[in-house]
Amino acid sequence: MSDPAPTPAIHDMGGLSRFRCSAVERDEAPPDAFGKRVDALRQILAQKGLMTVDELRRGIEAIPEPEYFALTYYERWLTSITGLMLEKGVVTPEDLA
Amino acid sequence: MSAPARAESLARLERLVAALRAKGLVSEEELAAMQARTDRASPEIGARMVARAWLDPTWRALLLQDGAAAAERMGVSMAGAPPLGVLENRPGLHHLVVCTLCSCYPRAVLGYPPGWYKSFEYRSRAVRDPRGVLAEWGTTLPAGTKVRVVDSTADYRWMVLPMRPEGTEGWSEDQLAALVTRDALVGVALPQVPARAAA
Numbered sequence: 343m344s345d346p347a348p349t350p351a352i353h354d355m356g357g358l359s360r361f362r363c364s365a366v367e368r369d370e371a372p373p374d375a376f377g378k379r380v381d382a383l384r385q386i387l388a389q390k391g392l393m394t395v396d397e398l399r400r401g402i403e404a405i406p407e408p409e410y411f412a413l414t415y416y417e418r419w420l421t422s423i424t425g426l427m428l429e430k431g432v433v434t435p436e437d438l439a
Numbered sequence: 440m441s442a443p444a445r446a447e448s449l450a451r452l453e454r455l456v457a458a459l460r461a462k463g464l465v466s467e468e469e470l471a472a473m474q475a476r477t478d479r480a481s482p483e484i485g486a487r488m489v490a491r492a493w494l495d496p497t498w499r500a501l502l503l504q505d506g507a508a509a510a511e512r513m514g515v516s517m518a519g520a521p522p523l524g525v526l527e528n529r530p531g532l533h534h535l536v537v538c539t540l541c542s543c544y545p546r547a548v549l550g551y552p553p554g555w556y557k558s559f560e561y562r563s564r565a566v567r568d569p570r571g572v573l574a575e576w577g578t579t580l581p582a583g584t585k586v587r588v589v590d591s592t593a594d595y596r597w598m599v600l601p602m603r604p605e606g607t608e609g610w611s612e613d614q615l616a617a618l619v620t621r622d623a624l625v626g627v628a629l630p631q632v633p634a635r636a637a638a
Contacts, residue, residue, distance in 0.1 A: 356539030356590070358563040366561045366575055369554025376444040380452060381551075382473035386465055389519070395593045399541065415542070415557050417448045424455050437458035438451075 352407045377416035485548040486619035493603040524597045535626035537565035538591040545596040576627045599626040
């Protein structure tokens with residue numbers, strides 16, 4: 343079974359046939375310490391006007407497909423947040439070395 | 440279950456936090472306070488909003504008209520949060536909420552989204568095979584019920600106002616709220632009256 347039209351971008355998952363036959367894994371676990379810390383960091387940076395949700399999404403949606411699938415949820419967030427902070431010059435590559 | 444973050448990612452996060460801390464942009468105290476605030480939001484808030492709507496028509500009208508205003512009325516801070524829409528289930532119409540693009544969720548009134556809500560399977564299948572997804576939760580709708588799937592977005596969040604189950608006449612707000620699970624607020628389940636409690 344193939345999709346009637348090419349999938350525009352990997353995050354646009356509605357109706358994707360790739361997962362058509364996979365049950366939803368009932369993962370009920372709350373975020374781990376890493377996830378909660380990334381989550382809190384994002385909210386603080388947003389509160390301080392250093393990034394927006396839309397920017398977070400752009401950063402996530404720009405992750406190439408193999409990496410998108412390899413990273414965990416909050417690892418994708420961290421990738422996006424780090425990219426945004428570098429892009430805006432809030433931190434430099436040297437700061438993160 | 441979702442895999443734990445790699446050691447490399449933990450280190451990456453700490454390097455970023457250290458750099459932001461060095462510039463005075465973030466402190467450990469702020470991080471701890473924000474995490475504590477986020478941890479406090481839970482589906483009990485949404486459940487309370489629903490139970491009240493089952494009892495009070497004026498509240499119900501407010502909830503359906505402006506979910507964020509209703510949440511504020513419950514003491515929830517919606518500052519910076521996107522609008523909250525509330526989807527009214529009724530005989531013949533059921534709602535299911537998904538975020539196909541990522542994980543948009545009414546966090547202020549439901550807490551962190553569960554792992555499955557963020558899963559590739561839920562995001563792709565909820566819009567294509569909603570009844571199949573419901574079946575995985577053991578949820579079967581009465582024959583002839585239409586399912587409306589609503590895509591939550593970064594700019595607008597949704598929760599479901601389920602129908603009040605039969606056999607709950609005369610129940611208090613607390614008793615009713617206890618029936619409303621997170622899954623019922625997302626639409627994958629229906630509120631169930633425990634067999635023991637039913638008349």
